[in-house]
Amino acid sequence: MKLVVKNALETQLLAEKLAKRLKPQDLILLTGDLGAGKTTFTKGLAYGLGIMHNVKSPTFTLIREYHQGRLPLYHMDVYRLENGGAEDLGLEEYFNGDGVSVVEWAQFIPSELPSTYLEITIVKDNANDERRTLILEPKGDRYERLIEELKQDIV
Template structure:
């Protein structure tokens, strides 16, 4: 899917939020500035969360509880040398909310059983454009991807 600007990207994420159920996990893969946190802001709007969404780079996990579903926003970048397995992230992944993970390549063996991996790609010629591609692992993730099309 292609998006011409941040507004379109956030609108898509807002619409996607309506389809999410407890235990859904979205893994966001992309370079710095690719739109991962902006996407998460759109999800939060769609979930009815009014708190400002900030990147959890230094806290690893930020919890937002005031929406239709809780939102667990994770940034695993600081765990590039390991340690994600020791954080108990499965409690979030299997919990009552939606988990969004930036830099999922550092999860390694802590990956959940089912998830949607979203790849963010910035356009080389237009800094506002983004292309998102989706990979589904597990039955629920496949259903969610099918609902997007």
């Protein structure tokens, strides 16, 4: 599924709609260049989960946990694990836990990922700095159903 959003607010609103349908152990992989809007999307997810805490990029901490909402949100930025080290983080405990996991730069930890997840690629528009194309690719039945439900929300 491809969606075009005009600005950061629309990115957050889409993420907010998705968040309302998320369940424990859901995994979202966010892919995109620096500045594409991965953290902006995560802010929308957090808001949709009822988390009013300021969401910041976990670039230097690797994982930020938010427990104030309907479900915990585990926001991970594994860019710094390009050369290894993910196996020491206990990521499977997050993925199999009570919350929603969002992973930025997941291409650096392919062996740590389960076989099912929702991958969202955010592509900046060269002609318009505000506009983004979001490509949602479900891996597994759970995420295919989730995309179908999300389509109902945005029509």
